[in-house]
Amino acid sequence: MLAGCATPGTTSVNAQPVVPAAAGEKVTLTYWAWLKDLQKVADVWNAKNPGVQVQVSWIPGGNDGGYQKMYSALAAGGGPDLAQVEMRTVPEFMLVNGLVDLERYGVSEHADKFDETLWSQVSFAGGVYGIPQDSGPVGMYYRPDLYEQVGADVPTTWAQWAEVAPAFRDAGVYIDSFPLDDTSVFTAHAMQAGATWLRSAEDGWVIDMAGEVTLDVARFFDQVIDDDLVTTAANPYTPGWYAAAAHDQIASLVSASWGDALLQSVSGAEGKWRVAPAPRWDHGFGSSFIGGSTSAVLANSKHPKEAMEFAVWMNTDPEGIDAMIEHSGIGWSPARDYIGAAREEPSEFFGGQRYNTEVFQPATQDQNPDWQWWPITQQTFNILGDGFRRKATGGTLVDAVVAAEERTIEVFRQKGLTIRKAER
Amino acid sequence: MTTQTTTTPTGAAPGTRVAGRPPKKRSTAVDRAPWILVGPFLALFLLTFVLPIIVAIGQSFTTVTRAGLFGEQGVTTGFAWFENYRIALEDGNFVASIWRMLLFGVVQVPVMIVAATVLALLLESASARWPGFFRATFFMPYGIPGVIATILWSFLYVPGLSPIIDLTETLFGFTPDFLGAGTVLWSIANIVTWTYAGYNMLIIVAQLKAIPPEMYEAARVDGAGPWRTAWSIQLPLIRPALVLTTVFSIIGTLQLFAEPQLLMTVSPAIDSQFTPNLSAYTTAFAYNDYNVAAAQSVLIALVAFALSFLFLRLTNRSSR
Numbered sequence: 001m002l003a004g005c006a007t008p009g010t011t012s013v014n015a016q017p018v019v020p021a022a023a024g025e026k027v028t029l030t031y032w033a034w035l036k037d038l039q040k041v042a043d044v045w046n047a048k049n050p051g052v053q054v055q056v057s058w059i060p061g062g063n064d065g066g067y068q069k070m071y072s073a074l075a076a077g078g079g080p081d082l083a084q085v086e087m088r089t090v091p092e093f094m095l096v097n098g099l100v101d102l103e104r105y106g107v108s109e110h111a112d113k114f115d116e117t118l119w120s121q122v123s124f125a126g127g128v129y130g131i132p133q134d135s136g137p138v139g140m141y142y143r144p145d146l147y148e149q150v151g152a153d154v155p156t157t158w159a160q161w162a163e164v165a166p167a168f169r170d171a172g173v174y175i176d177s178f179p180l181d182d183t184s185v186f187t188a189h190a191m192q193a194g195a196t197w198l199r200s201a202e203d204g205w206v207i208d209m210a211g212e213v214t215l216d217v218a219r220f221f222d223q224v225i226d227d228d229l230v231t232t233a234a235n236p237y238t239p240g241w242y243a244a245a246a247h248d249q250i251a252s253l254v255s256a257s258w259g260d261a262l263l264q265s266v267s268g269a270e271g272k273w274r275v276a277p278a279p280r281w282d283h284g285f286g287s288s289f290i291g292g293s294t295s296a297v298l299a300n301s302k303h304p305k306e307a308m309e310f311a312v313w314m315n316t317d318p319e320g321i322d323a324m325i326e327h328s329g330i331g332w333s334p335a336r337d338y339i340g341a342a343r344e345e346p347s348e349f350f351g352g353q354r355y356n357t358e359v360f361q362p363a364t365q366d367q368n369p370d371w372q373w374w375p376i377t378q379q380t381f382n383i384l385g386d387g388f389r390r391k392a393t394g395g396t397l398v399d400a401v402v403a404a405e406e407r408t409i410e411v412f413r414q415k416g417l418t419i420r421k422a423e424r
Numbered sequence: 425m426t427t428q429t430t431t432t433p434t435g436a437a438p439g440t441r442v443a444g445r446p447p448k449k450r451s452t453a454v455d456r457a458p459w460i461l462v463g464p465f466l467a468l469f470l471l472t473f474v475l476p477i478i479v480a481i482g483q484s485f486t487t488v489t490r491a492g493l494f495g496e497q498g499v500t501t502g503f504a505w506f507e508n509y510r511i512a513l514e515d516g517n518f519v520a521s522i523w524r525m526l527l528f529g530v531v532q533v534p535v536m537i538v539a540a541t542v543l544a545l546l547l548e549s550a551s552a553r554w555p556g557f558f559r560a561t562f563f564m565p566y567g568i569p570g571v572i573a574t575i576l577w578s579f580l581y582v583p584g585l586s587p588i589i590d591l592t593e594t595l596f597g598f599t600p601d602f603l604g605a606g607t608v609l610w611s612i613a614n615i616v617t618w619t620y621a622g623y624n625m626l627i628i629v630a631q632l633k634a635i636p637p638e639m640y641e642a643a644r645v646d647g648a649g650p651w652r653t654a655w656s657i658q659l660p661l662i663r664p665a666l667v668l669t670t671v672f673s674i675i676g677t678l679q680l681f682a683e684p685q686l687l688m689t690v691s692p693a694i695d696s697q698f699t700p701n702l703s704a705y706t707t708a709f710a711y712n713d714y715n716v717a718a719a720q721s722v723l724i725a726l727v728a729f730a731l732s733f734l735f736l737r738l739t740n741r742s743s744r
Contacts, residue, residue, distance in 0.1 A: 012496065068709040094494040096712055125493055181692045200493045233583065233603075238690055243584030375494055379711045382696040386517065389695055392605050411711075414511065416489030416500075 013299040014101045014127070021305045022051075029054045029307050031295070032070065033084035034061040035328035044323050045310060052306045054082075062086055063378065074098045074299060081301035082311060087121050087292040088184075088373040090130045095375040095415075100297040100304045101127035107308060113316040117367040118334045122294055124200055124372075130294030131311035132334035134324075136256025137363035138188055138287045139355075140276045141263060146173055146251040154252075154276050158220065161279045165229035168251050174244070175251050178221055179235040180388040183381045184290055185255075186221070186397070190214045191368050194284035198374040204418025205374065209405040211424050213284070218397040225391060232392070237262045245269070254278050256290040257360045258331035264349055271348075275355035277363065286366030291331060332360060375417065380408045484508050484718035508719035517697040518720060522678075522727060524609065525699055529677040529731075532613040537670055539617065540624035541662075545654050547625075548632045559629065562622040570619060574686040577615045582690050603691035612683045620676070624669040631665035632658060667739050671732050678728045681705065700724045 031042065031054055042054040057080065059066040067089065073079035074096065085093055093099045107128045111119055118132040142154055150171055152164035165175040179185050190197070195213040199206050208214075224230055234240035236253055244250050245266045253259065263273055278287050295311035297304045314320040316335045324330045325340045333340055343356040374380070387400025405421075412419040487504035491497040512518055543562055547555045565573065580586050581602035592598050602611045635658065643653050681701040688694040696710070697703035704724065708717030 012499075014496075063710055071709065071712060091494065092712065095490065097495070097499075125496065179692070181688070181695070205493065232692065235689075235692070238582075239579070240582045240584050240690060243582070247584070376711065382706065382710065386695040386697070389605070389692055392693065415713075416491060417493070417495075418491075 012097045014097075014104070018104050019302065019304050022303055026050070027052045027303050027306050029082060029301075029303060029310060030080035031056045031082040031084075031310075032059045032066070032080045033057075033082075033295075034059055034066055035084065035324070035330060037327040038324075040327040041314060041320060041323040042310075044319060045313060049310075052303075052310065054310055059084075062089065070098070070298070071096065077300060079298045079300050081297065081303060081307040082295050083298050084133065084293050085130055085296040087118070087130075087132070087135065087289075087294060088377045090122055090294060090296065091124065091373050091375040092377060093296065094124065094129055098299050099129045100299060100301060101129060102131070102297060102304070102308050103127045105305045105308050107131075107312075110312045110316070113312070113336055115334045115336055115364055117289070117364070117369050117371075118292065120369060121292075121371065121373060130296035131308065131315055133293050133295045133311075133315050134258075134331035135292030135334055136258045136290045136331045137360050137367070138192065138254060138256050138278045138290055139359045139363055140252055140254045140278050141259060141273050142252035142276060143248070143250075143272055144274055145272065146171075146248065150251075155279050156277070158279045158281055162220070162224060162229065165224070166227070169229065173249050173251050174229070174231045176230050176253055177234055177236055177241060177250070178225060178230040178232050180232050180391055181385045182235055183384045183388060185236075186217070186384070186388070187381070188256075188288040188290045189221075190217050191371050192278065192285050192288035193217050193281040194368060196368070196370045196372065197380075199370065199372050200374075204420065205412060206422050207405060207409060207412075207419055208422035208424065209380075209408065210402045211422065214401055215398055217281070218401045222391075222397045225397075237265075242266055256331065257356070257363075258291065260347075260349070260355070261329055269349075271351045274350055274353055275359045277359055285368050287363035288368060289371075292334075293331075332364065376408065376411055376415075379411055380404060383407045480718045480721055483715050484722050486715050488715065504715070508716045509723070511716050512719045512723060515697075515703075517695070518700065518703045521697050521700045521703050522724075525678050525680060528609060528613060528680070529674055531610075532616060533670060533673045533677060535613075536617045536621050536673060537624065537666060539621045540628055540669065541659075541666065543621065543625045544628035544632055544662075545658060547629060548658070549650055549654075551650075559626070563626055564622065565619050566623040568619070570682045571686060573619055574615055574683045577611075577618075578687055578690050581611055581687075603687070603693060605693040608687065608691045608693045612680070612687065615683050616676075616680070620673070624673070627669055628662055628665045631662045635661050663739075667736070671735060674731050674735060675728050678724055678731070700727075 029052065031038070033056060036058070038058075039056040042056050046053050059069055066084070070079060070083050070085075070093075085099075090099065103126065111128075114132055115135070118135055119128075122128055122130040122132060140154075144154075146168070147154060147164075150164070150167040150173075152167050153160075155161035155164055161175065168175045187197075190213065193213050193216065195208070195211060195217070197207065197209040197214070199208075221230075225232060231244070234244055236255060236259070241250070242265060245263075246268060253263075260275075263269060280286060295315060297307045297311070301307050314324065315333070316338075318338050318341075321333045321335055321338055321340050322342065324333070325342050339356060339361060344354070346352045346354045347356075384400060384404040387395065387403055388397060390400065391397060409419055409421070485504055485506075485508070486501060487507055488499060488501050490499050546552060547559055547562075552558075568576075580588055583589050583599070583601075586602075589600060589602075592600055601607055639657055639661075640653065643657050648656065679701050680699045684694050684698045684702055685705075688696075688698075696706045700720065701724065704717045704720040707713050707720060711717075
């Protein structure tokens, strides 16, 4: 009861001695995740490792209740050995001392099995705080028939994209939608353009959210929204969007690789869509990541070493990856050398295109390597989203970005964290 | 921080000496019986209601500061005085959410109470047909969980799916925007009214049923028609029920949460601090700032308390 009265998350597990590997006795690990049927994946491991058995419990996804459950469990001194934590949420869990630094358990020997960009997104201040589990490199889904109908080529740059967009409006179609309240998409555009909003330096955090690169992206979409070239009424993958897509009113969608499964929910979409690389800015990178999660070892784990080994196996062993694709439908695998057998095949839904090897695999090689998440990512996203919503009533994205930077700095300082603006 | 721990033991040890007992000797078993009977309730009440409130108040006066990138260079917990309240009140979005709910309440609560009263009077009027059937029908929306109700309504609001929008488009060539910045609040009011009008109606019906038949007879003898009976007999006599339902509605308004939380996914106009409760929820569980969230919660409770108190004062005064 006394522990419940202290503000949770104020002691660090990473200052305590390393927990030794279990010697001989049978270990049972618990894993909280919102992937479906993950137990079937764990069962593949369980069959081969009688000494380390993994039990999966399903929890609601991330901010829909899963994190709340984890935070409460951590605050009460309990919780599972492993939990699914999104890439962008890893630093937030670090802020409440919720994660084990796996560097102390020898994770670096496995580093070369993982995508470099994703590995750097879980590495902070000389530690590693999660095992990448899946991600979503960005590409562009499009409807060749609609592009043909308006006589437009598939754009390879954002400038071309904005040039062909008006032709679709004349046909009662939108080239894409721009979500005002889900800022992860805008963030991905800025990331692709080469922005790094926050980075951890020796002397504290350095923020460069309202730098020229990001402001350029904001100006671009301000203009695009003002010209009514995209819809802001229906976010991708919401009921309204599915309805519009089914009525042939959406010509393309710049989104992550995991969108392939979601597109299949558009009624009558079979065979109509194809995938192309995302349009490029005139600087920056070919793609970016939207979403992505890790298997993180939570602070109160009794067996962090075994938990880490299971997580490495699941996320890099071909057997683990194939099982996760088959049973859990994970996003893009973070493994460096293996994308999953099923993903090398041509896709019937996309008219026989081998879109994974053609588009998304190269996309993972063309990423912003400096991007880092920060301890109040969700709060910054919400602040930015609240600002973006004012676009509907006369605000601009540019103003929202500038205001969000100021507000983020304020929140960092309220928490006592050191932060300064980048020189620019 | 210490206030929370001192209060727990008093609840756990039931008081043995209750004030004002007559000196008459009674067996201890009889003395103990009421405590044993209320014990389970009291234990749960203290553990799940009183204790969390005390902890929340304590948390609202606490602040945590971290040093370094993530607090790896030390975390300090201290007494914050009113710092968290300052942060909460300086947050324009949080204060705006309270004003938004006041506006909501000023419009929605009277509409709903009037609707509930009219339905109740209709059902209890002499000429009502199948009152039992209609009472159950009007009450039915309350039986549908708020989450499900919101999902159902959202399908009537989303363009492309909504038959209502399709209909107005084909008939009048006009596309209503139920989810825009200016309208979504009233779309939520519609869901809330739909859900709770029947529930409030039932409370009023219960009170109407308590009116003795002699009153109606006397009114009829004096020549009062149905309108006169409703105005001079029924309305004054169901006053307590009206006050009760209004107070509940005021409190409910400030606690609005599930409807905006769910509509958020289809309406870009709803932000993470649309209602006070949503604001406190976001601060606590998305930002992990339990201390400011506690301060926000205490403020919400204070506003709800002040409004209910004010309303009761007003109704008491006018009845004298």
